[in-house]
Amino acid sequence: MSGRIIKILDTTLRDGEQTSGISFTEEEKLLIAKALLLDLNIDAVEVASARVSEGEFKAAKHICRWAEDHNMLDRIEMLGFVDYNKSADWILQTGCKTMNLLCKGSLNHLTNQLNKTPEDHIKDINKTVQYAHKAGIKVNIYLEDFSNGIAADTDYIFYLIDNIKGVNRIMLPDTLGILNPDSTFEYCSILVKKYPDLKFDFHAHNDYGLAEANLLACVNAGISRVHTTINGLGERAGNCSFASAVAVIHDHSEFKTMVVENKTKDISSLIESFSGIRVAQNTPVVGENVFTQTCGVHADGDKKGNLYFNKLLPERFGGQRNYALGKTSGKASIQKNLEKLGIELDEEAQKKVLQKVIEFGDKKEKVTLADLPYIIADVLGTPINTRVKLIDFSLVLKLNLKPSAMVKLEIDGVQIEANATGDGQYDAFMKAVSSIFTVRKETIPELVDYSVTIPPGGRTDALVETIITWKDKTSFKTRGVDCDQASAAIEATINMLNQWLQH
Ligand SMILES: [Zn+2]
Known part of the structure; x- marks a missing residue:
């Protein structure tokens, strides 16, 4: 299993867009899809839900046309429903070739929401899958609310998997975000062991702040593809953040991904501006503070051979480390900032600049690189x-x-x-x-x-x-x-x- 490649399906444009208040325009969706596939080399992107709206249809079509021209159509996926031909027809008209079919992964959902028996559900699913196949569409299935489903009745999950015919991947969503790393590992292991020849996805939600931990547990259990969104966008507490997922897989498991790490900060910023939702300053991997060393002792450590080194170097994810200037600045932070500005000052002048920075740091939160030339001119004058x-x-x-x-x-x-x-x-x-x-x-x-x-x-x-x-x-x-x-x-x-x- 060592060195196994974990695939990533990014669902920023489908599940991520369900964040309240977010609606990407057609142009934005195309730009995001391009960045995810071309710049980040993410394996696949889920870009739409079938039959949602005319706008969704136009954007989906646009993305598929572009993907076809770039030989990437097999990396575009769309959510469909158990509705015989309707979703498949919609998806076909966009030009897409892969449908992620939403099935009921818990008996509770099936009986109470749809008022159907498992036998009827299987029949409907298989009809929908057959229709899609005839139309030339590959089908993956989502077992919606899988986490509650398997906790309540393992046999229902087995029954579904045993009886649904001709699907490519089986996707296990923790729809309500109820799992923890132990239960994730346990449930994923049961399926991977029972069905060694099937391909499974795991789809985490972050309700307990465990999305990335659960993702790590699922890959350790043998899951081969994981779902993420940029900046963890998604309903409620969101999905598993792409940036954290990649860092966790690369640094905390023996597995690899094919994504380009150093475009992570760029895509995060792009999604921030398109969604209007900024990541918190202390967000792991992509937050502003991650790229900033405020404490003078740390900047000094960086100078003296990375004493405060950890693997999450900002440069690795396409960011640049900043050395914040403020009341805890030391001489090393001043030097790092002067280097960036290309300014050389003697010891005495550096001392004065530092003194002034500390003075200002007491008055306001942060002194920035842009402030520094003013301080230097002030001090020297x-x-x-x-x-x-x-x-x-x-x-x-x-x-x-x-x-x-x-x-x-x-x-x-x-x-x-x-x-x-x-x-x-x-x-x-x-x-x-x-x-x-x-x-x-x-x-x-x-x-x-x-x-x-x-x-x-x-x-x-x-x-x-x-x-x-x-x-x-x-x-x-x-x-x-x-x-x-x-x-x-x-x-x-x-x-x-x-x-x-x-x-
Ligand atoms: Zn979801």
Whole structure:
């Protein structure tokens, strides 16, 4: 059994689309099918349910036409129902050659939902299968609610398998997601041992968060094909996630798949945008945090020969590792980010940048790579001799009242405080600063230009860079960077005072 290839049927376009609120367009469906088959090399895709809608029909037809042109029609499958000719005719008209026929895998469903005897059900199934065969369609069967069915009555499952004629694969869905790894292994083993010549699929649902664990159990029991959806989309808690399934099979079993791992992140992002459902940041394999090392100790470990290495390298799944900058950053995270930006800084400058990053990390959640050049410019532009220190300030903005500011500066070791009102908060701040220097019989440089920028990507929590142009004898610029625009302007002003007093 060692090295056996496990096949994957992806059902994002059928079972995944049953997630409430999701409806892919025809074009999106074609793009997804292409990516699944061409880029990821997934063995087969289930792309539609028969007789659902005109839109479903058009999309299915479109996908089949494309697949036929690319010699992949045998990898397209569609869900059909026990309805003699109706599903088969619908599927035939799309151009598809494989029907996954939904049969009742539990006696409870059969008697209570359809009010039929097992004998009648077998008769109907076989008629439907025969009709499909005559139309040139291969048939696999789903034993719907198999997990409850086999738990209640093993003989009913045997009866079905013994009497349904001419099907290619038998697909075992845990429709309500009730299994655990032990019961999955037990039930799958019973069938694989009793029917060594038949081919079985397992279809997991994630109601207990056990979908991937159950998938691992089923392949260990000898199941040859498993069902997944991208990002685990599906009804309720969803299906087995493709990315996790592949990682689990490759890293935790002796089996292989034929899929291309390094397209995993791409397909996950594509489905995120088409479905409008984002994966949680801490989702295994494809979540944003998986690609981000926040802790400085970890980044250092990566530098020193992958001390924090595990097999789930982001690069393996087509992602790129990021080193988050924040209050837990270390020197190594700074270096990794500088490398990415192609910036070289000496030890001293790196230390200052790190200090600033930690400072900002306390104020906001995350400092990003895009923020870093601003911080560097800020740190390197700050004069070394600081004669003026900002001890305290407050800005007041109130309805029907002129904006006002309080400023307390320390100049050459002496603290002075002033208050002022102005046309805006920053104007009030500048007037207060100006009045402090008036006391010292000095006139501060005049503000001639003021520009505010935020890093590309412009999130509301991004850092703000303020560049102010001043005029004294000559004109010069200073810069301030902060999460808040007023604070950035104030920092640029303090930088200006220090530069000005140096001359
Ligand atoms: Zn399902």
